[in-house]
Amino acid sequence: MSKKYETVIGLEVHVQLSTESKIFCGCSTEFGKEPNVNTCPVCLGLPGTLPVLNKKVVDYAILAGQALNCDIAEYSKFDRKNYFYPDLPKAYQISQFDLPIAEDGNIEIETEEGIFNIGVHRVHLEEDAGKLIHEGSIDKSKGSLVDYNRTGVPLIEIVSEADMRSPAQARAYLTEIKLIMEYLDISDCNMEEGSLRCDANISLRPYGQEEFGTKAELKNMNSFSAVEKGLEYEVKRQREILEDGGRIVQETRTWDENLNKTISMRGKEEAHDYRYFPEPDLVPLEIDEAWKSKMREQLPELPRKKYKRFISEFGLPEYDAEVITGSREMAEFFERVLKDYDDPKNLSNWMMGEFLRLLNENNHNPFESGVSPEALAQMLIMIDEEIISGKIAKKVFEIMYNSGRNPEKIVKEEGLKQISDEDELENIVDNIIAENPDAVEDIKNGKDRAIGFLVGQVMKETRGKANPGMVNNMLRNKLMD
Amino acid sequence: MIDKKDVEYAANLAQLKLDEEEKELYTEQIGKIIDYVDKLSELDTDNVVPTAYTVPMKNVLREDKVEDSLPREKSLANAPDKKDGHFRAPKIMSD
Numbered sequence: 322m323s324k325k326y327e328t329v330i331g332l333e334v335h336v337q338l339s340t341e342s343k344i345f346c347g348c349s350t351e352f353g354k355e356p357n358v359n360t361c362p363v364c365l366g367l368p369g370t371l372p373v374l375n376k377k378v379v380d381y382a383i384l385a386g387q388a389l390n391c392d393i394a395e396y397s398k399f400d401r402k403n404y405f406y407p408d409l410p411k412a413y414q415i416s417q418f419d420l421p422i423a424e425d426g427n428i429e430i431e432t433e434e435g436i437f438n439i440g441v442h443r444v445h446l447e448e449d450a451g452k453l454i455h456e457g458s459i460d461k462s463k464g465s466l467v468d469y470n471r472t473g474v475p476l477i478e479i480v481s482e483a484d485m486r487s488p489a490q491a492r493a494y495l496t497e498i499k500l501i502m503e504y505l506d507i508s509d510c511n512m513e514e515g516s517l518r519c520d521a522n523i524s525l526r527p528y529g530q531e532e533f534g535t536k537a538e539l540k541n542m543n544s545f546s547a548v549e550k551g552l553e554y555e556v557k558r559q560r561e562i563l564e565d566g567g568r569i570v571q572e573t574r575t576w577d578e579n580l581n582k583t584i585s586m587r588g589k590e591e592a593h594d595y596r597y598f599p600e601p602d603l604v605p606l607e608i609d610e611a612w613k614s615k616m617r618e619q620l621p622e623l624p625r626k627k628y629k630r631f632i633s634e635f636g637l638p639e640y641d642a643e644v645i646t647g648s649r650e651m652a653e654f655f656e657r658v659l660k661d662y663d664d665p666k667n668l669s670n671w672m673m674g675e676f677l678r679l680l681n682e683n684n685h686n687p688f689e690s691g692v693s694p695e696a697l698a699q700m701l702i703m704i705d706e707e708i709i710s711g712k713i714a715k716k717v718f719e720i721m722y723n724s725g726r727n728p729e730k731i732v733k734e735e736g737l738k739q740i741s742d743e744d745e746l747e748n749i750v751d752n753i754i755a756e757n758p759d760a761v762e763d764i765k766n767g768k769d770r771a772i773g774f775l776v777g778q779v780m781k782e783t784r785g786k787a788n789p790g791m792v793n794n795m796l797r798n799k800l801m802d
Numbered sequence: 803m804i805d806k807k808d809v810e811y812a813a814n815l816a817q818l819k820l821d822e823e824e825k826e827l828y829t830e831q832i833g834k835i836i837d838y839v840d841k842l843s844e845l846d847t848d849n850v851v852p853t854a855y856t857v858p859m860k861n862v863l864r865e866d867k868v869e870d871s872l873p874r875e876k877s878l879a880n881a882p883d884k885k886d887g888h889f890r891a892p893k894i895m896s897d
Contacts, residue, residue, distance in 0.1 A: 340866045341867065342866050342867060342868045342869070346869075347864075347867060347869025347870075347871075348868070348869070349868045349871065355874070355887060356874075356886070356888050357874050357887055357889070358874050358887075359871050360871055360874075360877045361869075361872050362872065365872075365877060373862060373863070373864045374863050374864070375863070375864055376864065377865075377866035398855075403815075407891035407894065462893060463892075463893055464890050464891060465890070465893075465894055466886065466888035467888055467891055468888055469877075469889070594815055596815065599854030601855075603862075604855060604857065604860055604861070605854070606860065606861060
């Protein structure tokens with residue numbers, strides 16, 4: 322890969338806020354309803370109606386701004402962004418132009434290349450548009466069906482600085498934004514349902530050049546991998562043009578998941594001049610210190626901070642800390658178990674292994690499973706005290722997961738208690754030795770590994786219930802020295 | 803001052819088709835309106851904070867409560883074209 326050009330990326334991320342009602346009217350924001358049932362004169366833009374701002378939307382936007390280390394505006398207002406498109410019944414979108422609710426923040430991200438600080442230029446509030454279903458493809462259709470249920474659903478748009486230098490950084494930034502929003506519990510952040518959407522500006526410039534190159538705006542990236550793949554494609558496309566001595570055209574391009582390439586939207590969009598002006602139907606928003614500090618008190622510990630604390634306080638490896646803090650519920654569950662259990666690494670092994678496997682299979686978060694933090698702690702203690710073996714624990718855990726039953730009861734009722742009785746084990750071990758003369762011979766000839774085979778046979782015979790440490794010692798005493 | 807090009811530009815944004823006569827007429831009329839409003843710049847506003855509002859109000863907010871939406875027949879009642887509970891818009895992209 323050529324190292325002549327530096328990639329410059331900025332992202333615009335739209336986040337749907339998970340309020341009950343829309344931003345300017347009382348219609349429900351519920352997703353997946355019959356078309357146009359969540360509409361009223363306000364969100365349909367009928368003449369004579371007046372929008373009234375939803376207070377929770379402002380609360381959520383303040384939280385988001387604070388979590389992104391922004392300054393929260395003392396004085397903020399709304400503006401009309403004018404354009405004609407059928408998804409917009411009023412022919413303007415209520416947004417914020419020159420006085421957004423939050424500005425000038427930053428977040429820390431981490432990729433394989435290292436740790437980076439990415440600037441957040443601004444966060445502003447706006448209303449979402451409706452959904453269009455084209456009859457056939459957009460350019461050939463005779464008409465489009467319009468569903469205004471989504472019109473007026475509250476959005477924040479988070480605009481980054483052009484601080485990212487690779488598609489991997491862009492992906493890490495988007496992942497971090499999503500995680501922060503999930504920790505704040507202000508959005509579902511579901512990319513498939515469109516509650517998290519991302520556009521990118523991307524350009525190349527020769528290394529050392531201060532000035533930005535001509536950018537392309539990239540749209541329609543509906544997953545994290547699409548963001549990364551779309552940007553990678555764009556880097557390659559622009560680099561090839563520049564290396565051939567060509568010039569980049571400033572344009573909007575769309576990522577085509579099926580063709581695996583970006584396609585120019587040139588000629589398919591009108592030149593945009595949004596003619597912003599202040600929204601006369603709304604009054605200004607003033608956020609005083611009391612409001613700000615009330616919201617600040619509600620800020621949870623944010624993912625990066627939690628990640629670092631899990632490493633320093635619990636001694637977790639970076640990978641474990643990343644997986645566990647990669648979901649707010651996982652992290653919370655983890656800490657709840659640690660109230661009754663004091664081996665964080667052992668716990669994280671369990672959570673990342675068996676637990677995560679079952680969670681992914683069932684599409685659950687930990688609190689939706691049958692396992693309570695107390696029960697998991699209890700089970701781990703039973704392993705440590707050698708009441709059950711690690712192998713049996715997997716079986717016990719699966720029963721706990723599906724039934725919500727207590728591990729002690731499961732072990733008792735299913736007869737899964739570990740066999741640690743010396744005489745009982747000795748009997749079984751002697752039988753196994755008698756049945757496997759070849760392995761015994763190997764061990765006597767110095768092939769220590771055959772011990773493992775015999776331990777395995779004992780475990781099999783006892784369906785995993787034998788105490789493996791005791792069996793191991795017993796075999797060694799009987800066959801070696 | 804504005805000229806005919808400005809009128810053509812604004813008409814295009816507003817998706818209005820104007821004939822030559824209308825363009826001339828509107829250039830003159832809009833020009834006069836702008837000249838008139840320009841009188842305001844004669845005022846000394848050096849020590850006045852800019853405002854977008856004329857009423858002394860702020861923070862008019864509602865609680866996040868769901869209220870009844872319109873019955874869909876009513877929402878769609880005035881639509882010139884509709885299909886399967888949707889509004890139907892004519893072809894979006896021009897050829």
